[in-house]
Amino acid sequence: xxxxxxxxxxxxxxxxxxxxxxxxxxxxxxxxxxxxxxxxxxxxxxxxxxxxxxxxxxxxxxxxxxxxxxxxxxxxxxxxxxxxxxxxxxxxxxxxxxxxxxxxxxxxxxxxxxxxxxxxxxxxxxxxxxxxxxxxxxxxxxxxxxxx
Amino acid sequence: xxxxxxxxxxxxxxxxxxxxxxxxxxxxxxxxxxxxxxxxxxxxxxxxxxxxxxxxxxxxxxxxxxxxxxxxxxxxxxxxxxxxxxxxxxxxxxxxxxxxxxxxxxxxxxxxxxxxxxxxxxxxxxxxxxxxxxxxxxxxxxxxxxxx
DNA sequence: AATACAATGATATTCACTTTCAAGCCATCA
DNA sequence: TGATGGCTTGAAAGTGAATATCATTGTATT
Numbered sequence: 001x002x003x004x005x006x007x008x009x010x011x012x013x014x015x016x017x018x019x020x021x022x023x024x025x026x027x028x029x030x031x032x033x034x035x036x037x038x039x040x041x042x043x044x045x046x047x048x049x050x051x052x053x054x055x056x057x058x059x060x061x062x063x064x065x066x067x068x069x070x071x072x073x074x075x076x077x078x079x080x081x082x083x084x085x086x087x088x089x090x091x092x093x094x095x096x097x098x099x100x101x102x103x104x105x106x107x108x109x110x111x112x113x114x115x116x117x118x119x120x121x122x123x124x125x126x127x128x129x130x131x132x133x134x135x136x137x138x139x140x141x142x143x144x145x146x147x148x
Numbered sequence: 149x150x151x152x153x154x155x156x157x158x159x160x161x162x163x164x165x166x167x168x169x170x171x172x173x174x175x176x177x178x179x180x181x182x183x184x185x186x187x188x189x190x191x192x193x194x195x196x197x198x199x200x201x202x203x204x205x206x207x208x209x210x211x212x213x214x215x216x217x218x219x220x221x222x223x224x225x226x227x228x229x230x231x232x233x234x235x236x237x238x239x240x241x242x243x244x245x246x247x248x249x250x251x252x253x254x255x256x257x258x259x260x261x262x263x264x265x266x267x268x269x270x271x272x273x274x275x276x277x278x279x280x281x282x283x284x285x286x287x288x289x290x291x292x293x294x295x296x
Numbered sequence: 297a298a299t300a301c302a303a304t305g306a307t308a309t310t311c312a313c314t315t316t317c318a319a320g321c322c323a324t325c326a
Numbered sequence: 327t328g329a330t331g332g333c334t335t336g337a338a339a340g341t342g343a344a345t346a347t348c349a350t351t352g353t354a355t356t
Contacts, residue, residue, distance in 0.1 A: 020301090021303090022301090022353050023354095024303060024353075026303080043344085057304090057305085058304065059305080060345085060346090061305065063344075063345075064304090077229070081225065083343065084343075085343080100275075107273075107275075122284050125246065125257065125289075126292070127246050127248075127288055128286045129285070132284050133282070133283045133285075134280070134281070134283075135280070135281040138275050138276045139275070144274075168332095168333080169334090170321080170323070170334070171322080171323095172322075172333090174334080174335070191312085191313085205336085206335065208315085208335075208336060209335060211313075212335090231312065233312085233313075
């Protein structure tokens with residue numbers, strides 16, 4: 001067991017007891033699966049993953065658990081405009097997204113140069129920045145090769 | 149009539165005849181309304197706006213026209229994660245978005261410092277960048293005051 | 297163990313987007 | 327001009343992901 005993951009679990013438990021909510025088997029399993037993925041995911045992906053292992057977890061439960069993780073500050077919602085709500089582990093490094101307009105592939109990478117400028121601009125406008133998302137759209141390397 | 153808008157209309161007409169599509173009254177009205185707004189909009193906003201003036205324009209027609217504008221390269225889709233698909237006039241200056249997590253207000257502002265970084269990012273990742281979206285979330289000035 | 301109440305999960309609902317299809321309109325050709 | 331073919335329209339129906347419902351089950355506390 002990774003030490004960071006253990007900390008996140010403790011954070012989640014603390015959140016639950018503070019709010020008078022309960023630690024259930026399902027929430028534990030979903031959190032494990034969520035932390036086990038080192039990239040953004042969405043409800044159905046987690047649902048199918050867990051469904052394969054534990055046939056007793058419902059779609060609605062995964063949905064509610066992810067929102068709960070977000071409320072607890074251990075997950076972050078990401079929307080890339082493909083109709084799905086994605087979630088990624090919060091607190092990690094910032095992620096930027098490269099979305100291919102041709103094949104739809106989403107590549108994630110880390111970068112921080114742009115972020116600083118924007119956050120500063122926002123502050124000048126009296127806006128307290130809580131999160132920043134940068135999304136680049138274009139044609140990925142594979143699709144460029146395919147097209148010649 | 150603004151000269152830029154006139155050019156866009158000609159561009160659209162050219163696109164239509166190239167594709168064997170037809171110039172209709174509805175498309176003309178929707179394009180006028182779209183160009184008349186100097187900010188991003190969404191289907192229902194345009195629909196209601198036009199509905200007030202011309203009771204004969206349907207929801208589906210507005211929807212199809214906006215997609216057509218995007219295909220013609222005169223509109224760009226913007227998704228801010230609130231469940232709505234927004235459209236803005238393409239070819240204008242880049243827009244960044246400030247979304248308030250409290251009241252949901254979307255503030256748009258212009259900024260050009262980012263443009264420089266695009267080419268560099270593209271080279272490094274083998275990715276041809278077609279568009280860049282930057283979205284900041286946080287608490288807007290009004291909500292900060294309200295909260296003390 | 298009993299109690300109170302939160303959680304679950306199958307199902308139903310919502311909401312925006314998208315498609316369908318019969319009727320109407322536009323551009324072209326004789 | 328008038329007819330023809332096919333694109334367009336708009337009301338209505340369909341789609342899919344997100345969200346709500348509700349009876350049942352599970353959890354934590356007394």
